[in-house]
Amino acid sequence: MARLQRSSPAQDGFLLPLSTAASLLLMLSSLSLQAVALQSRSQVIASQRLRQAEDQLMSAAQHLVADPLTVDQLPSRVGEAGQVDSAAYRLVKVEGPSWQEPAEAGAPQRGRAVATLELLASAEQPLPLQAAFALELMRQAAPEGLAPAQLVSLRELGLRGRPAAVGEP
Amino acid sequence: MNLVEILVASVILVISSSCSLQLWASSTNSAEQAERRQHQLGQLEIALLGSQARLAALAAQPVASDCADAASWLVGHLQSQPLGAGLSREVSAEPGAALVRVRISAPEVGERQRWLSPAAYGLCGPTEPITEEQTDATL
Numbered sequence: 001m002a003r004l005q006r007s008s009p010a011q012d013g014f015l016l017p018l019s020t021a022a023s024l025l026l027m028l029s030s031l032s033l034q035a036v037a038l039q040s041r042s043q044v045i046a047s048q049r050l051r052q053a054e055d056q057l058m059s060a061a062q063h064l065v066a067d068p069l070t071v072d073q074l075p076s077r078v079g080e081a082g083q084v085d086s087a088a089y090r091l092v093k094v095e096g097p098s099w100q101e102p103a104e105a106g107a108p109q110r111g112r113a114v115a116t117l118e119l120l121a122s123a124e125q126p127l128p129l130q131a132a133f134a135l136e137l138m139r140q141a142a143p144e145g146l147a148p149a150q151l152v153s154l155r156e157l158g159l160r161g162r163p164a165a166v167g168e169p
Numbered sequence: 170m171n172l173v174e175i176l177v178a179s180v181i182l183v184i185s186s187s188c189s190l191q192l193w194a195s196s197t198n199s200a201e202q203a204e205r206r207q208h209q210l211g212q213l214e215i216a217l218l219g220s221q222a223r224l225a226a227l228a229a230q231p232v233a234s235d236c237a238d239a240a241s242w243l244v245g246h247l248q249s250q251p252l253g254a255g256l257s258r259e260v261s262a263e264p265g266a267a268l269v270r271v272r273i274s275a276p277e278v279g280e281r282q283r284w285l286s287p288a289a290y291g292l293c294g295p296t297e298p299i300t301e302e303q304t305d306a307t308l
Binding site: 013015016018019020022023024026027029030031033034036037038040041043044047048051052055058059061062063065066067071084085136138150151152153154155 | 174175177178179181182184185186188189190192193195196197199200202203206207210214217221225228229236267268278279281282283284285286288289290291294
């Protein structure tokens with residue numbers, strides 16, 4: 001009887017390392033799952049911030065062209081700063097406008113310009129962001145010459161990255 | 170193998186299993202929440218771009234020569250557009266201002282807002298405005 005109750009030396013201490021290894025495995029797997037969940041959460045928050053910055057840039061572009069009489073003077077307004085709500089912005093660059101020849105005589109002439117705006121750094125957005133916007137223009141041919149340009153569409157061309165990266169090849 | 174070893178091993182296994190289960194539950198909750206938030210962010214984006222697309226569809230059809238008048242017309246027009254379930258929209262224009270604020274909010278992700286200008290889509294300006302009948306026909 002006494003021989004039956006005594007375990008062999010090989011069996012001694014077998015259960016403890018096994019359960020420790022199994023516990024470690026369980027903890028590691030659940031911790032890695034938790035890390036993935038936290039990462040996806042922070043990605044959602046980051047994308048939310050980026051979208052808010054895009055909204056502010058779009059609002060800035062709309063604010064910039066809110067006066068229809070100043071569309072013609074846009075290239076001379078480079079460097080101009082403004083503010084919409086709490087977001088301060090600056091017009092960095094204007095390319096164009098380039099005008100197409102009208103398809104038929106008397107038809108309005110269509111043109112295109114690209115304006116780059118910079119959202120200045122703030123508490124919400126620690127680094128400045130830039131975005132480009134395409135402006136579709138139209139002007140009527142009048143007997144006394146061309147009428148002033150009228151803006152017919154404003155489209156966002158997307159973020160242009162950090163200002164330091166802008167202009168690099 | 171003695172009783173003490175069995176007991177200690179069991180305690181270790183039970184504690185780690187319970188911790189692990191809690192972490193799994195919290196990860197699953199967090200993943201579900203992130204997915205819901207992502208979905209709502211997408212809905213907000215659709216609603217906001219929908220308002221902007223409405224303006225782009227009206228492009229170059231002036232509704233008023235004065236941009237402040239066009240802005241107040243636009244408030245009513247955008248307010249009447251359909252909106253996704255679970256979202257709320259607020260469209261407003263300050264008196265005399267030529268900008269319209271579109272603010273769309275969802276319960277979990279907060280709100281997004283954009284200022285839109287009727288002048289950016291050729292809805293106001295020095296050209297002759299089209300008549301109300303023409304505007305209605307194009308909508």
